[in-house]
Amino acid sequence: MRNFGAKLLMALIAMACVTSIAAGSSVTVDSRDVSPGDTFTIDVTIDPQVKEIYGAQYDLTFNQSILQVISQTKGNFLSQDGETSVEIVNKFNNTIGKLEYGETRMGADGGVTGAGVLASIIFEAVSEGSTDLEISNVILSDPSAKPISGVVLNDGIVNVGGSSQPLIDLTPTALNIPDSIYADHDYTLAATISNLESGDASAFNATLKVDGVVVDEERVGGLSGNSDTSVSFSWRPETVGSCTLLVETDSDNEISETDEFNNSLTAIVDVLESFSEPVDAAIRIENTTGIIRSLYTSSSKVTDPTPKMWDGTDDGGNIVADGIYQVNVTMDDGVNPIVHDNSRSIRVTNNSVATIAIGNVSGNTTVPIIIENAVNVGSVDITLTYNASVCT
Known part of the structure; x- marks a missing residue:
C-alpha cells in the first residue's frame, strides 16, 4: 500500500498565502517636458512610508548648459502639522549645476509621517537637450537625530525642445496566482505590466524568478504610454514549501x-x-453522533483537491457546540485498500456571550441599541419594554 494518507490530509487543510513587501521611505524629483525659454517648477517630494521624519537634506545636480536655477524655496513637508521648521542650508550654483538644501523641525515632539513637498525649484530652460536631475547626499533623520536607513531615491529628468526623450515608467502592477499551487504541476502565471508615463516604450524583457532563479523570460514587443499589457509566465514547481516569486520588468x-x-x-x-x-x-x-460537516467529497479521480478550511459550522450553517471533533479523511485509488485517517482532532471552544445594551438618557433624544459578541450570522427579534408614562 502506498503511504499517501498523511499527504492528503496536509494538502487538504493547507492554505496558500500571498504577501507583499513594504517599501522604505522615498525621495522623488519631478520630471518635465518643456520648451526652450520656459520657466517651470520641480518639486522634491518625500514619502515617509510611516516612519517619523524630523529633518531632511539633499544635493541635486543638473546640466547647467540646459537649465539654470531661478530659485529654491521651502515646501510644507516638515511643517505639515503646523509645527515650525527652519532651513539649515539653501543654495545653488548655476556655474557647476548644483543645488543644496537642508531643513529641520524646531521644538516639535515628533516627526511627520505624511508625504509632502520638501522644496520647490524654479528652473529656466536655456537650451535644447535632456538632463537628469540627480539627487544625492540624502539624509532623512528621525526625532532622535538618527539617519533613517533604506531610503529610496528617484531621480528626475527634464527634456527641453527638439531633442526631448519620452518619459517612460514600466512597473509590474499585478500577478495572478492560482489559489492552490502543487509540486510537479504546470502553471501559467499572468502578470500585468503598466507604463505609468505618457511616452511609448520600445521592446523589453520581463522575467519571473523563483527564490532568485529565473524560471521564465518573455519578450514584450513594446508598451504605449499610460497603458497596460499582460505577460504569461510558465512555471512548474519542483519542491514543496514556501517560495518567493518575483516579476521584473525591463530586466536587462x-x-x-x-x-x-x-x-x-x-x-x-x-x-x-x-x-x-x-x-x-x-x-x-x-x-460521537456522526458526520457534522462534509468539507470535501469526490468520486472522480483527483490528484490535487482544493484545500479546505472548517469555519466551525455544521452542514446547516449553524455554529457547533463546544467539544472535540474528529477530522476524518478517506481515499480510495480503486486498487489498494481504502486509506482511512481520523488521527487528527479539533477542539472547539466558544466563550463569547452576546450582549444587548441601551444607555441611560433624558429628554427628547435618539437612543442607540448596541449588540456585542454576536456568535452567528442571521436575523434576530428584539423586544423593548418601557414605561409608557415616562417615555413615548
Whole structure:
C-alpha cells in the first residue's frame, strides 16, 4: 500500500498565502517636458512610508548648459502639522549645476509621517537637450537625530525642445496566482505590466524568478504610454514549501525610465504536495453522533483537491457546540485498500456571550441599541419594554 494518507490530509487543510513587501521611505524629483525659454517648477517630494521624519537634506545636480536655477524655496513637508521648521542650508550654483538644501523641525515632539513637498525649484530652460536631475547626499533623520536607513531615491529628468526623450515608467502592477499551487504541476502565471508615463516604450524583457532563479523570460514587443499589457509566465514547481516569486520588468535595463526602483513585484507562495496517484477522496468533520460537516467529497479521480478550511459550522450553517471533533479523511485509488485517517482532532471552544445594551438618557433624544459578541450570522427579534408614562 502506498503511504499517501498523511499527504492528503496536509494538502487538504493547507492554505496558500500571498504577501507583499513594504517599501522604505522615498525621495522623488519631478520630471518635465518643456520648451526652450520656459520657466517651470520641480518639486522634491518625500514619502515617509510611516516612519517619523524630523529633518531632511539633499544635493541635486543638473546640466547647467540646459537649465539654470531661478530659485529654491521651502515646501510644507516638515511643517505639515503646523509645527515650525527652519532651513539649515539653501543654495545653488548655476556655474557647476548644483543645488543644496537642508531643513529641520524646531521644538516639535515628533516627526511627520505624511508625504509632502520638501522644496520647490524654479528652473529656466536655456537650451535644447535632456538632463537628469540627480539627487544625492540624502539624509532623512528621525526625532532622535538618527539617519533613517533604506531610503529610496528617484531621480528626475527634464527634456527641453527638439531633442526631448519620452518619459517612460514600466512597473509590474499585478500577478495572478492560482489559489492552490502543487509540486510537479504546470502553471501559467499572468502578470500585468503598466507604463505609468505618457511616452511609448520600445521592446523589453520581463522575467519571473523563483527564490532568485529565473524560471521564465518573455519578450514584450513594446508598451504605449499610460497603458497596460499582460505577460504569461510558465512555471512548474519542483519542491514543496514556501517560495518567493518575483516579476521584473525591463530586466536587462534597455529602457531609460523616470523611476528605476519600481520594476519588481514580489509574492510569497506555498507549494503544496500533490497525491502520488489519482484517488476518490473525502474529508469530514465528525463527533460521537456522526458526520457534522462534509468539507470535501469526490468520486472522480483527483490528484490535487482544493484545500479546505472548517469555519466551525455544521452542514446547516449553524455554529457547533463546544467539544472535540474528529477530522476524518478517506481515499480510495480503486486498487489498494481504502486509506482511512481520523488521527487528527479539533477542539472547539466558544466563550463569547452576546450582549444587548441601551444607555441611560433624558429628554427628547435618539437612543442607540448596541449588540456585542454576536456568535452567528442571521436575523434576530428584539423586544423593548418601557414605561409608557415616562417615555413615548
